[in-house]
Amino acid sequence: MDKLVIEGGRRLEGTVEISGAKNSSLPILAATVLSKEKSIIRNVPQVADVFTMVKILKSLGAKVLHTGNTVEVDPSGIRNPVLTYKIVSTMRGSICFLGPLLARFRSAQISFPGGCVIGPRPIDLHIKGVKALGADITLEHGYVLAKTKELKGTRIYLGGAFGSSVLGTGNVMMAATMAKGKTVIVNAACEPEVVDLGNFLKKMGAKISGLGSPSIEIEGVKKLSGANYSIIPDRIEAGTYMIAAAITKGDVTIKNFDLSLLGAMLDKMRDAGVSITEKNGHVRVRREKKLKPISVTTLPYPGYPTDLQAQMMALMCVVPGISVITEKIYPERFMHVSELNRMGASIILEGPSAIVSGNKKLSGAPVMASDLRASAGLVVAGLVAEGTTEISRIYHLDRGYENLVAKLQHLGAKIRREKDLR
Numbered sequence: 312m313d314k315l316v317i318e319g320g321r322r323l324e325g326t327v328e329i330s331g332a333k334n335s336s337l338p339i340l341a342a343t344v345l346s347k348e349k350s351i352i353r354n355v356p357q358v359a360d361v362f363t364m365v366k367i368l369k370s371l372g373a374k375v376l377h378t379g380n381t382v383e384v385d386p387s388g389i390r391n392p393v394l395t396y397k398i399v400s401t402m403r404g405s406i407c408f409l410g411p412l413l414a415r416f417r418s419a420q421i422s423f424p425g426g427c428v429i430g431p432r433p434i435d436l437h438i439k440g441v442k443a444l445g446a447d448i449t450l451e452h453g454y455v456l457a458k459t460k461e462l463k464g465t466r467i468y469l470g471g472a473f474g475s476s477v478l479g480t481g482n483v484m485m486a487a488t489m490a491k492g493k494t495v496i497v498n499a500a501c502e503p504e505v506v507d508l509g510n511f512l513k514k515m516g517a518k519i520s521g522l523g524s525p526s527i528e529i530e531g532v533k534k535l536s537g538a539n540y541s542i543i544p545d546r547i548e549a550g551t552y553m554i555a556a557a558i559t560k561g562d563v564t565i566k567n568f569d570l571s572l573l574g575a576m577l578d579k580m581r582d583a584g585v586s587i588t589e590k591n592g593h594v595r596v597r598r599e600k601k602l603k604p605i606s607v608t609t610l611p612y613p614g615y616p617t618d619l620q621a622q623m624m625a626l627m628c629v630v631p632g633i634s635v636i637t638e639k640i641y642p643e644r645f646m647h648v649s650e651l652n653r654m655g656a657s658i659i660l661e662g663p664s665a666i667v668s669g670n671k672k673l674s675g676a677p678v679m680a681s682d683l684r685a686s687a688g689l690v691v692a693g694l695v696a697e698g699t700t701e702i703s704r705i706y707h708l709d710r711g712y713e714n715l716v717a718k719l720q721h722l723g724a725k726i727r728r729e730k731d732l733r
């Protein structure tokens with residue numbers, strides 16, 4: 312296992328290029344199996360979750376050519392729509408094969424994904440959606456068994472206690488592309504990654520309208536073709552570098568990035584006093600003045616993203632005053648709190664809220680990564696902490712950040728990857 316070693320206190324300066332969005336790439340790679348024809352997906356980040364997705368496609372019988380940031384999928388040879396526990400247990404995103412396999416093969420057998428360290432991860436909305444389209448679903452021996460004679464379009468309300476579902480919307484949208492008649496998804500997720508998936512499906516020949524709004528309409532077609540598509544930039548990666556720039560009093564330009572992808576994140580950064588400007592499609596992030604504490608509540612898009620909660624908490628740790636960070640998507644997603652406190656932060660948890668008493672300083676310490684975004688929060692904290700921070704279990708970071716160490720080194724951070732011999 313590897314660890315990251317960060318010597319804090321370096322100001323980040325320069326430019327950084329953002330990779331393609333992991334959370335678009337996963338459902339889009341799954342969507343390629345909707346057709347018998349070859350698809351070519353570009354700007355796919357080289358991260359562990361994508362490698363897992365490629366393994367799943369191959370295990371299904373697809374031919375996959377993965378070179379750099381391009382993945383070519385020839386799904387013509389898929390015969391057996393079964394995803395076993397061994398392959399699904401490493402990545403929850405594999406549930407997004409349910410819709411496409413069901414649409415193309417009229418049956419799918421997928422190991423139940425279970426929970427993870429950020430809290431329970433139910434799939435009731437995915438199941439509700441495909442059932443409404445006419446699938447028979449049984450849960451047996453840890454598997455979701457789905458089959459249907461024919462999927463039929465209908466109106467589906469897709470909301471739960473925590474609002475809309477990103478992959479749930481994606482799954483139902485994919486299943487509906489070849490259903491008979493019209494499907495309307497009400498309370499659909501509006502996340503840019505759902506729009507990206509929808510745009511890919513449209514390139515395959517699907518008839519979809521309302522993307523980016525809470526009401527998506529899909530008119531079923533008989534078949535879909537392969538498509539050539541490029542993934543949008545990763546807004547969570549961009550947001551992470553923006554926060555890293557702010558915490559190190561830096562001056563960082565994010566190349567070719569559309570600020571509108573950030574939703575409420577942009578407002579919250581500006582409320583805190585971070586300067587963010589856009590010129591010719593490049594975004595410059597500077598911290599020129601004292602920052603102010605803020606209150607942040609995570610919400611579905613365009614609300615503040617849960618995937619940037621830990622990073623923002625790290626920033627607020629060094630802003631004097633009280634900040635309150637409330638998690639409305641995953642109320643248990645606070646594994647980073649104890650680790651930030653090990654670094655000298657003062658954070659207490661009150662139910663789904665973290666109350667951060669900002670200090671001026673964090674101090675480097677050995678800490679442990681627990682999930683992808685918690686790990687990103689610890690990296691951001693380590694960049695400003697006095698002394699050395701050692702982050703172990705960084706395989707979590709490998710799931711979602713392409714070339715993190717090289718990109719941060721390029722910006723001037725003192726960070727390296729080492730074998731963890733403990």
Ligand code: EPU
Pocket residue numbers: 334335337404431432433434435436437438471472473474475476477478479500504617618639640641683684711
């Ligand atoms: N939920 C249900 N029932 C369901 C599905 C979800 O109650 O059937 C609940 C969840 O427990 C949560 C809320 O609804 O409280 C939203 O979950 P959602 O379904 O939107 O999450 P997801 O689609 O499984 C994606 C991202 C996550 C990101 C969330 C929220 C991918 C592969 N994953 O998950 O990304 O946090 O949306 O924006 O797209 C990450 O990248 O680190 C990550 C965890």
